[in-house]
Amino acid sequence: MTGWEQAYERAGALAAAGQPAGEDIWEYVATRGAIAITLQALGLAGGGPKEVPTGVLLWHLEEHHLRELAVWVVGDELAWATDTDPATVDTSDPVIAAWLWLTRTWPEPEGKGPIRRRWDGMSRGVAPGLPDPAANIIQEWAAYCVRLALGKERSALDVGTRVRVVGGAYIGLAGRVQDLCFEMDDERGDTIPGPPHGYEVLIAVDPPHEFRPTLLSADQVAPDQ
Incomplete structure (x- = not known):
């Protein structure tokens, strides 16, 4: 090949x-x-x-x-x-x-x-x-597309995963993962090793039918069981 x-x-x-x-x-x-x-x-x-x-x-x-x-x-x-x-x-x-x-x-x-x-x-x-x-x-x-593939490699939450906000201003609210956010190492021309440092989450805010895309750190979200 x-x-x-x-x-x-x-x-x-x-x-x-x-x-x-x-x-x-x-x-x-x-x-x-x-x-x-x-x-x-x-x-x-x-x-x-x-x-x-x-x-x-x-x-x-x-x-x-x-x-x-x-x-x-x-x-x-x-x-x-x-x-x-x-x-x-x-x-x-x-x-x-x-x-x-x-x-x-x-x-x-x-x-x-x-x-x-x-x-x-x-x-x-x-x-x-x-x-x-x-x-x-x-x-x-x-x-x-590459972020999603990198997320698979690093055991990140999948896009579409239902999550609960466990920290910050939106604590207690539910949402779904829309995107992954990796930290960049500009000196090395690479991403920082490890899972994403954050997620873009579509959160259902008040009123409940309004959805807002919000960037949250990885420690502020957890899968909603």
């Missing part, structure tokens, strides 16, 4: 951690591509894409380093380009082909028809009103 095949396979699994997987889902294809390019570049430091720690991958995605890292795998000019003419590059190289997809724009199609025509028949829910390339807008979503 080539390095790119390793990156692509691992990226597919990571992208699926936070969303449905399918070639007809724009978010999944974009997330998989962004993670694969990032893994391919980071793997050049040694060990290949399979050996890149998930925490390191997350740090780079949260820092929006995709285009900077793409320089190492597609070259400086192509890494910073948008809407590159496929006739001017070697599209038989799967890395370049994936990068061209990530850096294409998505203008409204001419004439009338269903909105799915705009996304080449794919469904899309993330930033559907923007024509911007996926490379410019998908990194936060990719980071979310």
Whole structure:
């Protein structure tokens, strides 16, 4: 298996951690591509894409380093380009082909028809009103998927887990985990080892039908048995 095949396979699994997987889902294809390019570049430091720690991958995605890292795998000019003419590059190289997809724009199609025509028949829910390339807008979503995968590695609470607030201003209230928050080590370009330092929890506040996303430290929440 080539390095790119390793990156692509691992990226597919990571992208699926936070969303449905399918070639007809724009978010999944974009997330998989962004993670694969990032893994391919980071793997050049040694060990290949399979050996890149998930925490390191997350740090780079949260820092929006995709285009900077793409320089190492597609070259400086192509890494910073948008809407590159496929006739001017070697599209038989799967890395370049994936990068061209990530850096294409998505203008409204001419004439009338269903909105799915705009996304080449794919469904899309993330930033559907923007024509911007996926490379410019998908990194936060990719980071979310990687956070969920890292949470699995570190025995964190799963997204969707029902919890009870056991400390702070909302003590006693119930909610559900929406996201995980890991501490970043900027000096090492990695996450701090261990479980998440906090969770974003959707809390049912007064009145009981109002829900509020709230960031809580890990010691302020416990699974609601």
